[in-house]
Amino acid sequence: MNAHPYVGIAEPIRPTEPVVPAGRVAEPMVRFEGLSKVYPAYRDKPDVEALKDIDFAIARGSITGVIGRSGAGKSSLVRLINGLEKPTAGRVIVDGRDISALRGQPLRLAQRSIGMIFQHFNLLSSRTAADNIALPLEIAGWSKADIRARVSELLDLVDIADKHDRYPSELSGGQKQRIGIARALATRPNVLLSDEATSALDPQTTRAILDLLANINRELGVTIILITHEMSVVRQLAKEVVVIDDGRVVERGHVADIFTHPRHPTTQAFLSEALGDAVPVSLASRLVPAPLSVGQAVIRVQLRGTDAGDTLVARLARELSIDVALLSARIDEIGGQHVGSLILGIPGGEAAARQTVAYLAQHHVSSERLGYVS
Ligand SMILES: Nc1ncnc2c1ncn2[C@@H]1O[C@H](COP(=O)(O)OP(=O)(O)OP(=O)(O)O)[C@@H](O)[C@H]1O
Numbered sequence: 139m140n141a142h143p144y145v146g147i148a149e150p151i152r153p154t155e156p157v158v159p160a161g162r163v164a165e166p167m168v169r170f171e172g173l174s175k176v177y178p179a180y181r182d183k184p185d186v187e188a189l190k191d192i193d194f195a196i197a198r199g200s201i202t203g204v205i206g207r208s209g210a211g212k213s214s215l216v217r218l219i220n221g222l223e224k225p226t227a228g229r230v231i232v233d234g235r236d237i238s239a240l241r242g243q244p245l246r247l248a249q250r251s252i253g254m255i256f257q258h259f260n261l262l263s264s265r266t267a268a269d270n271i272a273l274p275l276e277i278a279g280w281s282k283a284d285i286r287a288r289v290s291e292l293l294d295l296v297d298i299a300d301k302h303d304r305y306p307s308e309l310s311g312g313q314k315q316r317i318g319i320a321r322a323l324a325t326r327p328n329v330l331l332s333d334e335a336t337s338a339l340d341p342q343t344t345r346a347i348l349d350l351l352a353n354i355n356r357e358l359g360v361t362i363i364l365i366t367h368e369m370s371v372v373r374q375l376a377k378e379v380v381v382i383d384d385g386r387v388v389e390r391g392h393v394a395d396i397f398t399h400p401r402h403p404t405t406q407a408f409l410s411e412a413l414g415d416a417v418p419v420s421l422a423s424r425l426v427p428a429p430l431s432v433g434q435a436v437i438r439v440q441l442r443g444t445d446a447g448d449t450l451v452a453r454l455a456r457e458l459s460i461d462v463a464l465l466s467a468r469i470d471e472i473g474g475q476h477v478g479s480l481i482l483g484i485p486g487g488e489a490a491a492r493q494t495v496a497y498l499a500q501h502h503v504s505s506e507r508l509g510y511v512s
Contacts, residue, residue, distance in 0.1 A: 148492070163459035166195035168219060170245040172228035175203075175385075181263055188214040190385045192228070196378075198328075200335055201355050201362040203372030203393065205408060212365045216333050220252045221245050233328050233449050248276070249466050251407045253322030253360070257334040259314040261306040267313075268293065268302045270353045278325055290488070292320035296350060306307070312343035319350065330354070336371055348375045369412040373397065373472060381405050398443030398475045415440075415479045417508060418466050425509035433512040434463060434483035435491035439498060439505045443475045451480065454497055483511065 168352045170270045173192040179185050189211045206212050218230050227236045237248050245390060261270045274287045282287040293299045296316040306314055315335060322330055332351065336344040352375055355362050364376055372393060374380050379396050381389040381404060400406045414437070417425070430495050439450070448475040455462040463483035470477050484494050491507065498505045 155478045165198075167198045167200075167233055168196040168363070169231040170194055171231065172224050173218065173230060174227040175218060175223065176226040177209070188385050189225075192387055192392055194380060194387060196361060196363060198361055199355070199359045201376045202350070202378040202380065203364045203366060203376035204382060205369060205372050207404065210365075210382045211385040212382060213333065214385075216331055216363075217327075218366055218455065219250055221255065221396055222249075228385060235236075239258075248355055250274075250325060251327045251329070251332040253327035255315065255318045255322050255330065255332050255335040257337045259306070259311075259318045260316055261314055263306050265296070266303050266305055267309065267317045270306070270317050270359065273323055274321060274324045288324060289320075291322060295323070295354070296320045310343070311339050312346060315339065315343075316350065317345050319347075319354070322356070323354065325361065326358075329361045329363065332362060332366075334366055335364075337366070337368065344371070345374070351375060358380070362372050369397070369408040373412070375476075380507060382497065383409070394475065395473050397472050398477050400442070405410075409442075409477070410479075412472060413478050414468050417481060421465055421481065421511065424511045426511070429488055430510050430512050433510050434485050435494075435510055436465065436508040437482045437484055437490070437491065437494060437505050438508050439480040439482060439503055441469060441476045441478045441480065441503065443472075443477060450501070454494065458490070458497060459495050460494065461485055462494075481508070505510065 147493040170192040173189055174187070175189040177188055192215070202214060204212055206431070214223065216224055218238065219232060221230075221240060225238050229236050231237070232248065233251065235248060237245070240248055262273070265273070270291045271292050272285045275288060276372075280288070290299070290302075290483070293302055296319050298313055298316050300311060301313055301317075306317070309317070333438065336347050337419060339347060351362055356426075362375075364371060376393055377394045379390070381396065381402060382386055383402065383404040389396055389400070389405050396405060397409055402407050417438070421436070429435070441450075451462055451464060454460070463485070465483045466478065466481040468478045469480070484491050492501055494504055495507070
């Protein structure tokens with residue numbers, strides 16, 4: 139029997155050894171308990187501690203983003219959730235069952251209740267869209283008539299009913315990912331693991347796929363775990379976020395809280411990248427480190443969860459009587475709070491620059507002197 143991770147089954151699996159008594163509403167969909175993963179030394183390569191002491195839970199029906207840089211341990215976490223890897227220590231409980239303890243047929247059955255979507259779609263090029271979606275149903279032994287009905291339902295769900303007979307080579311990236319999503323959902327899994335599923339798509343298609351995933355979560359109640367290195371994906375879709383760095387969970391909580399008040403340097407770096415904190419090239423080329431007799435001090439203001447972002451510059455200018463120049467601005471809203479960065483030009487010499495920095499600090503807004511321009 140084929141053991142592709144995306145393959146599902148027709149009926150809900152009956153747990154053989156439930157860890158938690160049935161009916162416990164609060165039981166999360168996925169729970170990591172003291173989870174560690176070490177890949178043993180190989181030839182001249184030392185041991186790799188890919189995951190260290192992971193302890194957190196993912197609520198049923200939630201959409202959780204797991205974000206981290208390359209090598210942080212995201213793929214290892216995915217492989218531990220769907221039982222393709224065994225933990226070195228600890229365990230992973232999925233839907234009440236310790237998946238890390240399952241082997242053979244019970245493991246294959248459990249894997250079928252976890253849908254997977256991939257960055258490069260992993261469709262079979264020799265099969266049409268409909269036949270790709272049908273594959274897990276064929277493996278699960280559905281009848282031809284049931285498969286036909288279910289495939290047609292799924293094509294409607296992902297909104298590409300007209301592509302039924304098309305081959306992957308005839309489809310766009312977004313359409314291929316829709317097929318991937320339909321295939322992952324074919325057998326009604328409880329959990330959908332998305333492993334960088336939008337990383338190969340353009341921003342507009344990404345948006346459409348994320349909207350589709352949001353609808354699926356809302357309508358089918360499937361728990362979605364989004365593995366990504368892109369903060370924008372987490373921000374658009376997830377309510378909860380887990381930041382992994384060097385195999386450890388370094389921050390975790392509501393997306394709005396974490397991204398408006400990032401504490402760990404990795405989270406701060408994700409935010410800066412997403413918001414484009416970089417100084418515009420035309421400004422950077424004119425910046426000098428020492429004050430000029432005539433010119434402006436250039437100050438970068440970090441808006442992190444302040445609700446006063448929209449009036450801050452106006453108030454600063456009015457209250458300090460300074461002709462503040464707005465040299466660059468990037469403001470976004472996360473959970474109703476302003477997040478972004480402004481680059482201000484402050485004329486009036488050192489005294490005005492110091493006053494500005496003090497004013498911002500008084501209002502709990504952090505700032506940084508970038509230099510001076512004439
Ligand atoms: N099968 C393996 N054998 C040995 N080391 C591995 C194996 N798989 C992953 N690693 C190592 O474990 C660490 C975590 O890798 P992992 O692929 O989980 O990270 P990731 O966050 O998914 O990275 P990426 O975004 O680049 O895929 C890395 O140092 C990686 O080299």
